[in-house]
Amino acid sequence: MNPIDKFRMRTETQEGRCTVYISGELDLEAASQMRAVMEPLVELCDRTLTLNLHELRYIDSTGIGILISVLKARHARNGAFAVEAIPTHIKKLFDMTGITPFLNQAGPSTAQAY
16 A cells, blocks of 8 residues: 555534544554644634544554543643544444543444444
């Protein structure tokens, strides 16, 4: 698989929220790209910061750590944070690690499994 296609992100600002669409594999290799996009949004987004995981195929402990860091940073700034369209296989992992209750899920909590 081409490294460029392995992990991609795009952002969209709509009335009331900033949405980051994540696709591919969020792992150690993609961590620096994820942090580079998320750090300014965590601080500057004055709306709900939403991660859309509909096209996320895989996440490892590094990716989960980034999600927790974003969650904590948003909480410290009293900023709203939500995760939406979580694929079933990713949600199972979130459930096993115990982070699901903290993700303030927006919209449908699951998506079609891949």
